Amino acid sequence: MQRLFCLIALACLSVSPCALELATLEPARSPQAYQRLSEQVRQYDHQAMTAELESSGRTEPLPAPPTSKFGFDPDAPVDFFTTAEGQRIAKIVLSYQTPSGGWSKRTDMSVETRQPGQAYGVESHYIPTFDNGATTTQIWLLAKAHQATDEPAYADAVARAVRLITLAQYPGGGWPQNFPLTGGYHDYITYNDEVMGKLLKVLHAAARRQPPLDFLPEPLVTQARQSFDRGIQAVLDTQVIVDGTPTIWGAQHHPQTLAPLNARKFEPLALATAESAELVEFLMELDEPSTELKQAIVAAHNWFATNRIDDYTWEQTSRGHNELFKKDGAGPIWARFCEIGSNRPVFGDRDGSVHYDVSEISQERRDGYAWFTGKPKEVLKDYPAWSAKHLPRPDNTN
Known part of the structure; x- marks a missing residue:
């Protein structure tokens, strides 16, 4: 008392x-x-x-x-x-x-x-x-x-x-x-x-x-x-390394082994593009990045540049459902999750199943989750100025 x-x-x-x-x-x-x-x-x-x-x-x-x-x-x-x-x-x-x-x-x-x-x-x-x-x-x-x-x-x-x-x-x-x-x-x-x-x-x-x-x-x-x-x-x-090359990050990692992990049943073990892009944008704002951090940023940028999806758009139809459409000049967009190793887009459903085609998952999950993102565009846009400031330039004086 x-x-x-x-x-x-x-x-x-x-x-x-x-x-x-x-x-x-x-x-x-x-x-x-x-x-x-x-x-x-x-x-x-x-x-x-x-x-x-x-x-x-x-x-x-x-x-x-x-x-x-x-x-x-x-x-x-x-x-x-x-x-x-x-x-x-x-x-x-x-x-x-x-x-x-x-x-x-x-x-x-x-x-x-x-x-x-x-x-x-x-x-x-x-x-x-x-x-x-x-x-x-x-x-x-x-x-x-x-x-x-x-x-x-x-x-x-x-x-x-x-x-x-x-x-x-x-x-x-x-x-x-x-x-x-x-x-x-x-x-x-x-x-x-x-x-x-x-x-x-x-x-x-x-x-x-x-x-x-x-x-x-x-x-x-x-x-x-x-x-x-x-x-x-x-x-x-x-930062996930595949065949000796750093890529981006998973949505979750083990607190001790640091290995990437899956979370909810519809969130598979994969590379996470939206979260990685937001992270890299912040890292590029740091004034004095270490050599290791600069290498991590370069690797992530290169991964984004290589795995962009052009001429497609992810949008809501007149029926109120989300669908992936072919559209010339659209993009770039990125799949929210990409398979570690192959970099193929992957999509999860509530039953724990994993698919390579977003149209194969349930309508509820297609409409209830952001399966594609445009956030890495900001990394591609800001990278040239960042690299000019922080990366050594080739010596062309000889």
Whole structure:
């Protein structure tokens, strides 16, 4: 009971009791230590919710409002948060931060402030998560809110979230989809939905104190720098090599062996073009890439250039179904997944079957998944300027 009173008192002061304990934790350096760390973080969140339920007299959390994204504009400018509406949104987002420092997905954070004893998200097994832009999106929003208002609570929330990212990093340098761990493919190192890329962008800005993350304390900046460097090494280590030649990345990789893996039944073991393209675009923004990183970018660019699909378009018909059409001058596009080794486009269905022709999978999956992408076009477009800046030119003076 004494612990309960302490938890309630801290909550009234807008200080997370679990945050105080989490501040003493360190990133894990072994798989066994990482599992223990994950369980500690899980227990912190669980204990805080238990205390809220007891203080509010409830036995089950109140449901959180659902939505397809987050309910707010993630690209709102800094000035928006000087307005009453902007401050209202920021306070709601702040209220949905878990004690461990993260946020959920598919939860509407524009309706009203979360109440004590209310769930942190609509998906009880995926809180907190980095999937679908969760946690990283809220970090950027609250950082802009702090930039606009200088409100300490926003700065503290961002710092706790960045701290969670550093704790969630595997000893091998990658990140799972959810942390604490939730099992299954969610525990794999995840490039899917740009998880790795979005986390690296946050850490890169934090490590350099770039606005709007220029307020972070020096110890956390150091942690972010170390975490970013380990993350970049994981990027190098997970680039798929075929017959001695680096290609691109899988959507998921094993957290220890780093081998590419399949995820859901309709997401086969394959090279993932959309996520790899987003990643390479970020890597090309780095000012001083190492020799190894430059080699990785060159290899990925060459793979994209070789495996483009021209004169085809993937679009919705008048009947509302997605189909691949022959169309002169269209493209380039890329299959979302390509078979490792042959580079042939592959398409999965809910029964776990894998096909080389998108028309062979069920209509539901054809219409419910992005099987083709144009994202690597940006890599091809930006590569010449990047290579002129970073790659040595042939010496033609002799």
